[in-house]
Amino acid sequence: MIVKFYGRLADVLGSEREVDIAGPCTVEDVRRLVARTWPDAEHAIADGKVRACIHDRIVADAHSVAPGDCVEFFPPVSGG
Amino acid sequence: MTIVAHLHEQAFDPAAELAQLTRSAQGDGAIVSFVGLARRADKKGQPLDRLVLDHHPLLTAESLRRIAAQAAEKFEVSHIRVAHRSGSIAPGEPIVFAGAAAAHRKAAFEAADYLMDRLKTEAVFWKREEGPGGRHWIEPTKADYSARARWDR
Numbered sequence: 570m571i572v573k574f575y576g577r578l579a580d581v582l583g584s585e586r587e588v589d590i591a592g593p594c595t596v597e598d599v600r601r602l603v604a605r606t607w608p609d610a611e612h613a614i615a616d617g618k619v620r621a622c623i624h625d626r627i628v629a630d631a632h633s634v635a636p637g638d639c640v641e642f643f644p645p646v647s648g649g
Numbered sequence: 650m651t652i653v654a655h656l657h658e659q660a661f662d663p664a665a666e667l668a669q670l671t672r673s674a675q676g677d678g679a680i681v682s683f684v685g686l687a688r689r690a691d692k693k694g695q696p697l698d699r700l701v702l703d704h705h706p707l708l709t710a711e712s713l714r715r716i717a718a719q720a721a722e723k724f725e726v727s728h729i730r731v732a733h734r735s736g737s738i739a740p741g742e743p744i745v746f747a748g749a750a751a752a753h754r755k756a757a758f759e760a761a762d763y764l765m766d767r768l769k770t771e772a773v774f775w776k777r778e779e780g781p782g783g784r785h786w787i788e789p790t791k792a793d794y795s796a797r798a799r800w801d802r
Contacts, residue, residue: 575703576775577786618788625707641705645788646712648702648733648772649685649745649765 570634572603576644578619581610590634596621597630599640618645652721654713654731656704661732666746670730674750677727681757682748683765689740697740697780704735709773716767723800724760726751731764735774763800770797 570590574582588602599621604611613619620627622641623634634640651673655661663684674680687700713731721729728750738744745768749760769789776787789797 575705576777579703579775580784580786622708625711643705643773644775644786646771646773647769647776647787647789647793648712648774649768 570599570636571639572599573639573641575641576646578610578613578642578644581613582607590636594634595630596623596628596632596634596640599634600630600642603642613644614642616644619643650721651728651730652714652717653729654710654717655733656710656713657732657734658736660738660742661734661746663732663743663746666730666732667748670728670748670750673728673730677750678752679754679757680748680750681754681761682730682746683761684743685745685765687738687740687742687744691778691780691782691785695780695782697778699740699779700738700744701777701779702735702738702744703775703777705773709735712771712773713768716764716771719767720749720760720764723763724749724751725753725756726760729760729764731768733768733772733774766793766796766800769793 573585603614620643623638667682717729717731726749730748732746734744747764749757751757770793778785
């Protein structure tokens, strides 16, 4: 599964990574897997202000992730 | 009614944005516009080389269009125009243009203010300052979120 990172998360993890997920899972599971796989990013990815996005929609941590989905993680956004 | 919201990956000209808005606003009584510029120093007074805005391939432009459309819906305005940069922005260069035209000035002032409060907290960008002291990610402050929240009251 492809996982993408933006903003300060991309500083720690790069903009795109591949993770191995076996079977059905949730966004929360993906977060945990990222934290386990790249311990340097554990703090950053666990931050409650970091939101997940699937198919260009913000989703909750309990949201199911289907095989082939790409999960994108967004730190707080700010324009202007 | 026109609602325009553009994402610019290269420098844009705020004067041209205002000229375009003015052309659209024939018959209106008021135009209010705001231009945000990249600063030369950070909050601690340290010099900055650039401001960098990362954007999402789809959601950034969509967020600009949504915010512009909701400003047009909320206030008695006839035209809304937003231009927003992404990429590397040199000190002094424009980051954002937010403009509103209306029959009367109050609605135009409010719409421009609203646009900026929404853009600060909801436009899909990730923003960092870079300078001799390193790089620093900028997120909305409590004041930014409070300014945004007052429009819901």
